[in-house]
Amino acid sequence: MESQIYYIALLSVIDNRLEDMLEDYGDLPEQIKKIELRLNERKAIAEETNTILNEIKQFVKQAKITLVELKDKEDKLAQQQFKVRNNKEFDAITNEIAHIKAEHEKLYDRLRTEGVKQENLMNILEGQEKDIEIVQKELDDKYEEAKRLSGDQNEELTLLQNKRLQTIEMIKNKFMVDYNRIRTIHKDAAVIIKKNSCSGCFSTVPAQIIVEVRNHPNHTFYCENCGRILLPDDIVVEDF
Ligand SMILES: [Zn+2]
Numbered sequence: 563m564e565s566q567i568y569y570i571a572l573l574s575v576i577d578n579r580l581e582d583m584l585e586d587y588g589d590l591p592e593q594i595k596k597i598e599l600r601l602n603e604r605k606a607i608a609e610e611t612n613t614i615l616n617e618i619k620q621f622v623k624q625a626k627i628t629l630v631e632l633k634d635k636e637d638k639l640a641q642q643q644f645k646v647r648n649n650k651e652f653d654a655i656t657n658e659i660a661h662i663k664a665e666h667e668k669l670y671d672r673l674r675t676e677g678v679k680q681e682n683l684m685n686i687l688e689g690q691e692k693d694i695e696i697v698q699k700e701l702d703d704k705y706e707e708a709k710r711l712s713g714d715q716n717e718e719l720t721l722l723q724n725k726r727l728q729t730i731e732m733i734k735n736k737f738m739v740d741y742n743r744i745r746t747i748h749k750d751a752a753v754i755i756k757k758n759s760c761s762g763c764f765s766t767v768p769a770q771i772i773v774e775v776r777n778h779p780n781h782t783f784y785c786e787n788c789g790r791i792l793l794p795d796d797i798v799v800e801d802f
Contacts, residue, residue, distance in 0.1 A: 565779030569732045570741060570791060572799040574752040576726045581749060583719055587711050594704050599742035601697045606735045608690040611683055618680045625673045632666045725802055737782055744790055752791040763788035 584591040639659050646652045705723055712719050730738060744751035753762040755775065760767055765787035767775075775783045776794045783792045 563732070566733060566737060567775075567779040567782070567793060568797065568799065569729055570737060570752050570782070571754075571793045571797045573726065573729045573733065573741070574750060574793075575799050576722055576729060576802075577745070578750060580719075580722050580726065583712065583715060583722070584708055587708060590704065590708055590711070594701065594708070595742065595745055597697060597701045597704060599739070599746060601694065601701060602735055602738040602742050604690065604694045604697055606739050608687060608694060609735055611687045611690060615680065615683045615687060618676050618683070621676055622673060622680065625669055625676075629666060629669060629673070632662050632669070636662045636666070721802075740782060741791060748788065748790055750790065752793055753785075754793045754797065755795050760785040760788060760790060760792060762790040767792060 581591060584594070636659055639655050639662070643652060643655045643659075646655065705719075709716050709719055733741075741751045748762060750762060753760060755761070755767050755772055758767055758769070758772060759765060763785060765785065767785065771783055771786075771792065774781075775792050776796075779794070784790065785792055
């Protein structure tokens with residue numbers, strides 16, 4: 563698997579070609595870009611819901627184990643209580659049992675609250691996933707329209723679109739949201755650092771950032787002037 567910045571670079575090559583192809587189709591490319599941004603934003607929201615949901619599931623799983631353990635402990639203590647030698651020992655165990663019972667009750671309550679939360683979140687996620695489907699359909703329709711318009715260039719457009727879908731799959735959604743947001747402002751959202759400058763706006767990139775870009779290919783760094791994603795100068799993307 564290649565780095566995030568590799569796939570972002572690849573995506574920008576694909577998008578530049580797509581952009582050239584769609585150039586003559588009025589505001590269709592603009593519409594596509596906006597829908598893509600919307601799609602990524604929706605996906606990012608669903609991803610967030612999923613993360614919270616997984617945390618809750620993890621908690622529920624652990625809590626169930628802990629509840630059993632507490633009950634075991636309580637049973638063992640109850641048995642010990644028969645074997646005490648004096649009142650002091652008896653009281654100590656009684657206190658300990660009360661403490662465990664309180665802990666059990668507290669955890670049980672929390673488990674119930676989290677269960678309700680989990681159910682609510684699952685419903686929310688379902689709605690969010692339906693939203694994604696709707697926007698995805700909207701996007702597919704726009705591409706169909708582009709294909710109809712492109713006539714004999716149709717095959718290349720399909721190839722680029724498929725390649726684009728494969729590439730997006732490899733890029734984290736948070737980067738995609740950034741990428742698509744930048745693309746609503748600049749035609750090229752990701753650009754190479756050439757001669758220590760951003761090749762989008764030609765302003766100088768600080769030496770520190772150039773080093774960071776080179777050393778952290780799974781992070782994104784941005785031009786301080788124009789906001790484009792910066793790509794290392796030695797990046798080479800596959801030919802397709
Ligand atoms: Zn720039």
